[in-house]
Amino acid sequence: MKEVRVGICGLGTVGGGTFQVLARNASLIAGRLGCNIRVARVATRTPKDEFDLTGIPFSQDVFDVANDPDVDILVELIGGYETAKELVMTAIRNGKHVVTANKALIAVHGNEIFAAAEEKGVIVAYEAGVAGGIPVIKAVREGLSANRIDVIAGIINGTGNYILTEMRAGREFEEVLREAQALGYAEADPTFDVEGIDAAHKLTILASAGFGVPLQFEHAYTEGISRITPYDITHAELLGYRIKHLGIARRRDNGIELRVHPTLVPKSHSIAQVDGVLNAILVDGDAVGQTMYSGPGAGDEATGSAVIADIVDVARSVACGSSQRVPYLGFNPDAMENLGVLPMEDIQSAYYLRIQALDRPGVLAKVASVLSEHGINIESIMQKESEVTDGRIPVIILTHTVQERQINRAIEDLEALTDIEDKVVRIRAENFH
């Protein structure tokens, strides 16, 4: 099998996540790509024992990666501006493709970097720079390519969204910020996050990719959330609105709006319902209407997921040969698994059961005992005396996750009880956690 050789610069949070996922899912990724991804060099100033670098050339100087002829794609995960820019420009000059998670670098120096890459005919990919693992750059550049995009609005900083979510309980900004710092959600110096600078970097990139305009971070407006009070949050709720720290880009005839600030959004809108450290991006296109993309906007493997998706795309476009296309079902035919569909009896689910029981003493105990005999644990049980009609009372049960086979047999036994006359109503339940 052919291979593409990547050189990873930086082995911190994102670098570490990328390295681990590349190792763990190597054969699965090769099955999708039709080509192996080999880590041909790693460079980091602070090597960590937790990563097995056996057989991988290692340096402390990241420029060794940019100058290594055995590297096809340089993966820039060192962060920051100046060194990162020099590193990326060196890689481009050396004819290497670049994958980066560095939003600051792209927002501030992207125009120059893309011009240099265009001249050398190399790819610079930056999905991981915006909203972590959510493939929103791909959605905007490719998935919505038919649309004139008019608005992009996003919760694109998890720290700020976490703080605003917690403040809905009436807590003050400063208190929640200290807690977020203790939990590791916020940095010791939280300015980048809570003042909207990080979000403005991402918004700048989204706006340019969506509207087809140059990157203009220097003109983005930023306003932080430090002056939002629980009082305003409460009164916004009374008006039917929720306060979110949004990045908003809007295409107008004479220019674009590019701004990050606290914003009231209708509580009923799906973007208002994105809580905690999650990110979500709303994109409004003239053909598709509003689509939204949400998920974890940060984290080692989540961001690594986007880094690797970019490596796969670059490999597909060039390094593995131009005949590589996306396979029909995502995986190359010889990498497909012959897994069959399980019979329903074998699926696993929780269950909501509604049992129409005769209103007699001891019915609840009989029902519970049937479930217990079949190894079914009960999460909740509800029986309301006020709902007795014609001597019958509904018993409502939510079970833990079991095999459907167990529920089917338990229902047979329940329906055989003399205290139960009707069929048992059964609806499946899923927690997705």
Added chain:
Amino acid sequence: MKEVRVGICGLGTVGGGTFQVLARNASLIAGRLGCNIRVARVATRTPKDEFDLTGIPFSQDVFDVANDPDVDILVELIGGYETAKELVMTAIRNGKHVVTANKALIAVHGNEIFAAAEEKGVIVAYEAGVAGGIPVIKAVREGLSANRIDVIAGIINGTGNYILTEMRAGREFEEVLREAQALGYAEADPTFDVEGIDAAHKLTILASAGFGVPLQFEHAYTEGISRITPYDITHAELLGYRIKHLGIARRRDNGIELRVHPTLVPKSHSIAQVDGVLNAILVDGDAVGQTMYSGPGAGDEATGSAVIADIVDVARSVACGSSQRVPYLGFNPDAMENLGVLPMEDIQSAYYLRIQALDRPGVLAKVASVLSEHGINIESIMQKESEVTDGRIPVIILTHTVQERQINRAIEDLEALTDIEDKVVRIRAENFH
């Protein structure tokens, strides 16, 4: 500029939407693709006057498209099984790439179609078959290519979700279904939608693209929503759950779960909050965690958006020459617009104002009059006598959308009033409708 020639089969809802968007956004799409998309032939049994087919060869027989040497990509939008299959297989035999919105065709005959396409080296693309304009196939096949995907769960039938949403108000299934039929959300024969067959087609495709297993629609389990009662919906809510008609695919070691049925999901989960005709798909990957994709799952231009995205991808892979890659910022450099960022005074927004006023008669009138002088309309105003402290009372106002310049001037005038001593608190508001 090079061109790619598409032949559109079917000019109904999706065909019409595709045709219109291709015409309206032709230059924008060419700016992203670097190549023109030309409609080289249209075939439909029932031509409609609303489409301007001037200069486009037209037939009533869709096989004319499959046999036209001037067509590079056949776009199958006729729906159904047998004719559609024959049409697509003919196009493949003739070496044409295929773009289709036909989920039933792919779910049932996809394995055979993909094998034939693989042999001829042509692409078959089907983004529009799943969840309308939401680019979820792209997310699963490309955006999440680093992940072992474990679960895909989706609200992938808008009709069913609309009915369940309306039933939360205590209405019966039959009543809401009749209303949905009157509104055009549900077909005269609603079986496909409410019994989960349509959803099972889409789920089958999602599962195969996500897990790398063959399409196995014949083994999918389907259970409809016709037996869900308002009673169960209410009691599920009391337990903290909402009932959704979900398609659920789960990868297990010995097979996959593939099932469509009413499902209780925790109210706090984002998928529970997707209401009305919207679609949403949750994807759980081992690296990225849970990401969700939501938006309109049907509609002429929404689905057309996905059809065109596929045409662009096919053109990029092959028909426009293999040097075509996705441009850095989505548009080719010479197609970028030189739109600048507007100054904040020029942006348009609604505003939440909190004015700390002296508790005197007539203050509200003065505030309203200042806003009115600046042409600012009030959407809501709130003043609570119970909130008077130290002789001051907060007045809370939500305005309609205006220019920021107007608000800035109005705030200056408000702060100059003798009845107002503190600074006015101002937070922007957006409705996104």
